[in-house]
Amino acid sequence: MEPLMKKLLLSLGLLVSVSAVAEQAQQATGKVSNALAPIGIVIHGGAGTIMRSSMTSEQESAYHATLKHAVSQGYAVLERGGSSLDAVSAAVIILEDSPLFNAGKGAVYTWDETHELDASIMDGSNRNAGAVASVTTVKNPILLARAVMEKSVHVMLSGKGAEQFAQEQHLVQVQNSYFDTEFRLEALKKAKQSIEPVPHQAYVPYDPAWKMGTVGAVAIDKQGNLAAATSTGGMTAKRYGRIGDAPIIGAGNFADNASCAVSATGHGEYFIRYQVAADICARVKYQNKNAAEAAHEVLTELKQIGGDGGVIVVDYKGELSWVFNTEGMYRAMQSQGKAPISEIFGSGQ
Secondary structure, three states: OOHHHHHHHHHHHHHHHHHHHHHHHHHHHOOOOHHHOOOEEEEEEEEEOOOHHHOOHHHHHHHHHHHHHHHHHHHHHHHOOOOHHHHHHHHHHHHHOOOOOOOHHHOOOOOOOOOOEEEEEEEOOOOEEEEEEEEOOEOOHHHHHHHHHHHOOOOEEEHHHHHHHHHHOOOOEOOHHHHOOHHHHHHHHHHHHHOOOOOOOOOOOOOOOOOEOOEEEEEEOOOOOEEEEEEEOOOOOOOOOOOOOOOOEOOOEEEOOOOEEEEEEEOHHHHHHOOHHHHHHHHHHHHOOOHHHHHHHHHHHHHHOOOOEEEEEEEOOOOEEEEEOOOEEEEEEEEOOOOOEEEEEOOOO
16 A cells, blocks of 8 residues: 555544544533534423414414524524523523413413412533422512522422522512413413313313413533523413422423433423433433434323423534424524524424
8 A cells, every 4th residue: 555545544544533532522521612512592482282273373473573582582692602501591581571471471370360480490511400389479480490500509499488589689579460461361261161170180181272381492502511491380270389390300301411401391290200301311312312313202102191292402412403292382493603493383293
């Protein structure tokens, strides 16, 4: 073999080896270099039976406008070098402030015609997490969840104690009536009329025709750090302080730089029992599956035992995806160098 050819082959071999080592290091640490970390963000506003025939063109336009506004604001944080935590927080705050979605201002009613809100956030770089459940006076529960993560030694706070902590952290608090909306009240009345509560059951029997409302965001920043945030008003007509998957780390929310970040929406009891968010990330980490494939597998298995819903995912390589086993999911994404896109209807599989 000619000396020049030997040198070329040796150089090529070294390049392949360096690439392989870099890939292995990336998987081991969950971080990628700035050159390899494309920024991106995905958001959702709930999944369920969402059909174009049941929505006016004005309503559809309003949903698209809010989704694009939220995802673009989150992306702007990433674009100027901000953290994935700041990006998902910014996006979720916008969704919480909109009456269109079941979180914050648009939270559904409990059986007793009040509102109880849940939220969680997770930092994929160190797996720190914060969550709140059954809060009634905090304008933006996602900010309280983040305060729990960053300014306390705890992971989850609930009820009056969480609200006291919110006051100490100088977060905006409101009257519970702030969350009142007429169309949510009508939804509660219809739920009560359709079926009476079963004794000892924390919510009226699940009807797949009801849209499952939750909002969430996942993102990857220039440093390759992942984050996930999820917020919800829970299930219409819930009782007895019922808590779903949104504030449960591993069920409705999870982030780990070594695998992926997930925010879920759906029938919370199933997502808790099957630890949906953590299961997806485990398949990415231990079975070397791509994020979309892992999410598809988990939601397919969930559907087989009666669990409906969807997830948004970003993996450690920056791959953005959404998967759902319902007729629709409010969703949007923006990746590096591209305009934001939003979708509502269609298959998520």
